[in-house]
Amino acid sequence: MPYVDRQNRICGFLDIEDNENSGKFLRRYFILDTQANCLLWYMDNPQNLAVGAGAVGSLQLTYISKVSIATPKQKPKTPFCFVINALSQRYFLQANDQKDLKDWVEALNQASKITVPKAGTVPLATEVLKNLTAPPTLEKKPQVAYKTEIIGGVVVQTPISQNGGDGQEGCEPGTHAFLRRSQSYIPTSGCRPSTGPPLIKSGYCVKQGNVRKSWKRRFFALDDFTICYFKCEQDREPLRTIPLKDVLKTHECLVKSGDLLMRDNLFEIITTSRTFYVQADSPEDMHSWIEGIGAAVQALKCHPREPSFSRSISLTRPGSSTLTSAPNSILSRRRPPAEEKRGLCKAPSVASSWQPWTPVPQAEEKPLSVEHAPEDSLFMPNPGESTATGVLASSRVRHRSEPQHPKEKPFVFNLDDENIRTSDV
Known part of the structure; x- marks a missing residue:
């Protein structure tokens, strides 16, 4: 407008x-x-x-x-x-x-x-001739301090103010060569994909920097929880995110001094840690931003809630996948009890499993019988030990790396038994 x-x-x-x-x-x-x-x-x-x-x-x-x-x-x-x-x-x-x-x-x-000029407003011919014959005086240009930098092998001179900061009109060259047509609008499906809540308002504004006090055009986006600004509309990561819970007040900047004095359509976002000065392209755009931010802050205060997309983002971080845990949990719920118990036997418990530095217990335990233990299991019972009923009497079985428990009889076979095999002897 x-x-x-x-x-x-x-x-x-x-x-x-x-x-x-x-x-x-x-x-x-x-x-x-x-x-x-x-x-x-x-x-x-x-x-x-x-x-x-x-x-x-x-x-x-x-x-x-x-x-x-x-x-x-x-x-x-x-x-x-x-x-x-x-x-x-x-x-x-x-x-x-x-x-x-x-x-x-x-x-x-x-x-x-x-428009036809009124009588008396036409300058006299002598004054016109006098102005034409007068030699043009060269205007003395004000001296401006420059900061010289070497960027990419090219010498770049940037005007700075006398107080050591950036110039009032400091700006990146070539930044605005390809400005977007719509300066403030609600984005459609073809714009930058949104990973969070739906946007309330978005558009380009000019913002003052915090350190160097330079003015640069940024793409602002307002949602139900934050105000973000990006370097351009296509960027996915914001340069800064301002939580709405930290916003104290948003209003038109009426008290101006210095560089702010010449800024039209200027409003300020006052937070607990800093005041942001933002310039819109028109008065209508400025009032639209002020009303949108104020309404979002008021809605958040009346109905405090947490952003629902924070967990979804954490679950889809690089290196992790939401599909790896869900199928396992479903399969574990559908797995038969016997199969699930066998899988649990293969995974030793951290609290009760034996470690190389753990002393051998002296109390005698009754491990799982040979006929009930799987052949390829890492947790094998002591050779020759079995219960009469073949029922598991202990809460855990011995790992093959764990030493055998001391026994009362050093030899588990009876030599007088006629059914003993020679291979057992």
Whole structure:
């Protein structure tokens, strides 16, 4: 939406066709300056650009003959499109919605009207000649401190303020060359996949840094529990996450000083540890963010709850899988009791299993009989030991690495028995 800034200029984002009949529209920040009698467009809000970054295009208002809504025949696939006719050239621009389209067309037509000056306002010819003959004086440019860095083998000079911090207009070069068309919207299914609760509001805003106090454009996303901002819309990991339970207040920033004095549509998010200064693209967008954050904080206070997606994220971390534990639990529940008991016999208990450093118990135990012990089991009974009934009398069986328990009879066979085999002797 176009808005009026502190210098009484009409500002806002529009999409302009790169070349006539090319069909390629680029996102630009437009400033309609009636005092300078021109329409300017920049890569982004000049407050967010580097010092010295000028307009990428301009048009004198006196050259504009007509501003009208584009017909479907002119731009059949471009909604909310209007055309500026100037000097036998046409400029096609695209607004965000119908109201934005109507406001821009009315503002441009009003600014480009030819007005007849009143009597006494026309300058005298002598004054005009005097101004023309006067030699132009070179304006003395203010001295600006620069910080020189070597990035990737290239010398980069960044303007800084005298207090040692970043410049007020510090910004990454080339960051805003490809701005998204929609600056604030509820994302659809084709956007960045959401891994948490559904988003209440999302869009691009300009945020002040905490350390260097530089202003950079970030993609903000608001859900039921947090406010996150990303470097761009396609990023999956946020640069920072602000829990809504830590937000104390969100309102328009009315008390401004220093760099904040020239910022329009500025609001602040006050938390327990820090105050975030965020600049929206229009007053409507600013009030929408303030109302959305306030409503989410109030809903969280009235109905406190934990995010339900935290456990699902922990279960699907890299290196683990939710499918590995679920089938095992299902199979263990469906397994027959005998089979389950046999599986448990193979896994020694940590509390009761024998270890090499454990002393051999002196009390005699009755282990599992040979006929009931599996042949391939690691837990074997002592040779020759068996109960008369063949019933397991002990709670655990001896592992093959465990020493045998001392016996009263050193030889377990009776030599007078006629049924004894020679191999047993």
